[in-house]
Amino acid sequence: MDKTAVNVTEYMQAMGARARAAARHMAAATCGQKNAALLAIAEQLEQSRESLQSANAIDMQQGQQRGLDAPTLDRLELTDDRINAMADGCRQVATLADPIGEVTDLAYRPSGIQVGQMRVPLGVIGIIYESRPNVTVDAAILCIKSGNATILRGGSESINSNKAVAACISRGLEQAGLSADSVQVVETTDRQAVGELITMSEYVDVIVPRGGKSLIERISNESRVPVIKHLDGICHVYIDRDADLEKAINIAFNAKTHRYGVCNAMETLLLHKDIANELLPSLVERYVAHGVELRGCEKTRAIIAMNAATDEDWSTEYLGPILSIKTVDSFDQAVEHIARYSSAHTESIVTESYTRGRSFMRQVDSSSVMINASTRFADGFEYGLGAEIGISTDKLHARGPVGLEGLTSQKYVVFGDGHVRS
Amino acid sequence: MDKTAVNVTEYMQAMGARARAAARHMAAATCGQKNAALLAIAEQLEQSRESLQSANAIDMQQGQQRGLDAPTLDRLELTDDRINAMADGCRQVATLADPIGEVTDLAYRPSGIQVGQMRVPLGVIGIIYESRPNVTVDAAILCIKSGNATILRGGSESINSNKAVAACISRGLEQAGLSADSVQVVETTDRQAVGELITMSEYVDVIVPRGGKSLIERISNESRVPVIKHLDGICHVYIDRDADLEKAINIAFNAKTHRYGVCNAMETLLLHKDIANELLPSLVERYVAHGVELRGCEKTRAIIAMNAATDEDWSTEYLGPILSIKTVDSFDQAVEHIARYSSAHTESIVTESYTRGRSFMRQVDSSSVMINASTRFADGFEYGLGAEIGISTDKLHARGPVGLEGLTSQKYVVFGDGHVRS
Incomplete structure (x- = not known):
């Protein structure tokens, strides 16, 4: 020995x-x-x-x-x-x-x-x-x-x-x-x-x-x-009050279902309360048809039935066909949720609002911050690096x-x- | 307790x-x-x-x-x-x-x-x-x-x-x-x-x-x-065969004597053998008049009398009025000496040769590499950063x-x- x-x-x-x-x-x-x-x-x-x-x-x-x-x-x-x-x-x-x-x-x-x-x-x-x-x-x-x-x-x-x-x-x-x-x-x-x-x-x-x-x-x-x-990827999409709903549905669907076992897949969807009623039924239908298990907060479940999300869900990288959904009262609440639960990998906002889009880009501290795009784009090839040895969730030296x-x-x-x- | x-x-x-x-x-x-x-x-x-x-x-x-x-x-x-x-x-x-x-x-x-x-x-x-x-x-x-x-x-x-x-x-x-x-x-x-x-x-x-x-x-x-x-600064000036001797003397003198207790002061002077005879007497005279103790390799001491440099001298950051001098046979030997003994802080070559200047800039792996300039310029203000929190001798994230x-x-x-x- x-x-x-x-x-x-x-x-x-x-x-x-x-x-x-x-x-x-x-x-x-x-x-x-x-x-x-x-x-x-x-x-x-x-x-x-x-x-x-x-x-x-x-x-x-x-x-x-x-x-x-x-x-x-x-x-x-x-x-x-x-x-x-x-x-x-x-x-x-x-x-x-x-x-x-x-x-x-x-x-x-x-x-x-x-x-x-x-x-x-x-x-x-x-x-x-x-x-x-x-x-x-x-x-x-x-x-x-x-x-x-x-x-x-x-x-x-x-x-x-x-x-x-x-x-x-x-x-x-x-x-x-x-x-x-x-x-x-x-x-x-x-x-x-x-x-x-x-x-x-x-x-x-x-x-x-x-x-x-x-x-x-x-x-x-x-x-x-x-x-x-590169640690985990607990990525969020936030659909703002002023989102284009068609873009929102496409992005939210793509970010979750394009591939499940990848770090840049969305794990939690945040919805502004003002559009939750209109958006949730068609979005849920599409997820369910695709075999995605949904876990919602109380407000979400008041609009449409699904399993309950626990506090642990917000901190979980599922890497599989599961999605947690939270309905938020405001833009600030969405940003707070991300600051608390995100792994600082990739977050995206869907909005037509210039002001909130600009705020999101500045305030969210993740290696990739997006507006009106699927989190799945967080990738060396998509970014034009030509090659990728990994995605860094550190801030020192290399990020993203x-x-x-x-x-x-x-x-x-x-x-x-x-x-x-x- | x-x-x-x-x-x-x-x-x-x-x-x-x-x-x-x-x-x-x-x-x-x-x-x-x-x-x-x-x-x-x-x-x-x-x-x-x-x-x-x-x-x-x-x-x-x-x-x-x-x-x-x-x-x-x-x-x-x-x-x-x-x-x-x-x-x-x-x-x-x-x-x-x-x-x-x-x-x-x-x-x-x-x-x-x-x-x-x-x-x-x-x-x-x-x-x-x-x-x-x-x-x-x-x-x-x-x-x-x-x-x-x-x-x-x-x-x-x-x-x-x-x-x-x-x-x-x-x-x-x-x-x-x-x-x-x-x-x-x-x-x-x-x-x-x-x-x-x-x-x-x-x-x-x-x-x-x-x-x-x-x-x-x-x-x-x-x-x-x-x-x-930021660890130590064992900085070198190499005076090449094709150096302009006036520039060489000014740079070698400034790099050592401008300030002693600083990390970007020269600690070892490397001289090409072909110019050592011509250069050393006036350089030594200037150093000695300024109270700098000189420690030379065998070849250097064969040209002009001074204390002997030991192997330990090449690895020492004096931070004081002491200088070790080594006469080298070739450009390659100078680069080798730097690779072995330098702390990778700052090195400078004095030469009019385009080819050797270009090689030195590429081959020497230090946080600052210079041609025809005093090592004392390695400084955030001199480089135009406007401020300096320190000099990094790491390679990751920040260097220099x-x-x-x-x-x-x-x-x-x-x-x-x-x-x-x-």
Whole structure:
């Protein structure tokens, strides 16, 4: 036991040291080299379809033996479509503009120096995720394009698939003349590896955990490295007194039913009392026809029968076909409810009122605040980031969908001509 | 003892809850209100000169009795000039543009929604600093202007001064119709208060520690709240083979001698071997005439006599009239030395070579990278930030001098017209 412990520590420390060294090379890599690597990885994935799928078959078989549930097995499987999607992802990221080296706001100061900011990689990014082999590629290519080195730690059930995917990434990097150490997959399933990864702050600059809320909370609490984290999405739509009712119904329906198990789905609908009578019957009919269970506050249930919402409902991310509905007396009450119960992910107001729309945008403190649009738009691709490593519910560094720019920092650059301070 | 412990916890928790409530009001405050508060605080400080100085006299007397050293007592003293400077600081921050609510990059997406980013306050900022009462004002006014609430914890030796300053700030806030709870000064000198402040993550969004390296390291290690930190400044100037020698001498002299006890002073000078012979005699003469102790590598000492630099010298922030000098064989060796020993604060190259200048700007990974300018320019005012709460040596969130923008975040804003995801 003691021996294993030392070995995992040594294994992770050595991996960290290699990542730190590789990060310097990646920071200096040209856009051309990085794109060449992405295209080479795409080809490697397509050419290795058989070895990827035979490695994946071992994981699938062991997963079935261990009794993994159907959704987990589904996410674990490397189907032909998923391998195609991974390769497409590489090619798509290759088309994105290189954020690294971009200089902004370069301006002359009264002293005569020119000062601007240059975008630079963060360094080494540790990514911890569930047993989804395609995430190995998705995460790796964003780190490559943003000039970072990365250490990837996927769920233990996908270990064989991840090793096979990692081999493709390594070959692609080497073909482009980049260091294979810039993307390393943790090849031990020992849980201690996670503990090492999130505490070796000399080698890792930021941790991005992907997975359930409890995993992310645990990592945030134990990490000695900054974490870009995404907790829950308790998203609200507020239908204002001055809403266009057709838009309101479409948005409220789409925000709940377009997909259930996603963080940007609406979990609570807030209705102004003046339009509740007119709106609720047709809205409820549509939800019920779609199999959505409704739980209402007292005022809502006085208009139309449904289950009662408890205080716990307002704080629950259902991630399923359930919706809580609250009828409010005023705009202010809606904003108060959001301030109290929202997870600060995404909220939307439906209104034609200029004044209340403007107030909502300013007063609601969530990573995405919308007017007359479905919460389902809170997404890196819909926002034009071109890619997404996750959605941050933090306020520091990155907030909302995190694309390439979220994996970078900015340093100041100063151009002088012999200038000294006087 | 136990009873005190409970009291400090309760005291800090109550302060945190008030700060959290005040943060919502501050986020909604108009630019006009915030500026009015800043101007009112300036007046309060000027009108309270006597009470400020009598409170300060108690701290000074107790400090002398406790045997505080002269520099500490100097920083503790509230002279007329310092009170004027605090009031001027308020008026100057009032002239700065309000960062809050600014919307950038608003653009239409293919789906028809418009997406942009709106700048928002971070929320509640905890600031921990030494016994310098003027920092209480400096920190408070940056938090006010950036729409944040703040909890200030200054050194215990300045407790009476801080209370007097806090009273001025409270009156100024109230005159402008803002909540006095938006700036709170911790009025207990119990050290446990710091421990509470850096762990109450439900009430505090970010900690900014100001002070010595060991204090900041301890806070970073123990904090459960993200920390914007500034560790040491081991800054380098590299004089390249193609340097203009007059510029080189001026910059090298200014970077070391303009002020000694500051983080952006040069601690190590790197010289290319091809110009060392020509450069060193006049440079050394100037340093020695100025009372700077020189410590050189072997090659440097072969050219001109001086003390020997040990390996420890390359890792030392002298903060005094000492300079280590290393003669290097190549540009690459200079960059390697910086990568190994720099604290990633500020580095400057002196060169007329376009190619090496360009390489240095890209390859050196420090919060400020300069060409042909003194490291002493690494400063929020010199960079045009208008104010500075500190210099971050982190990469996440804020890097380099931190002004108002570093105390803010951005949320996504989405404008639609009934748009739903399909």
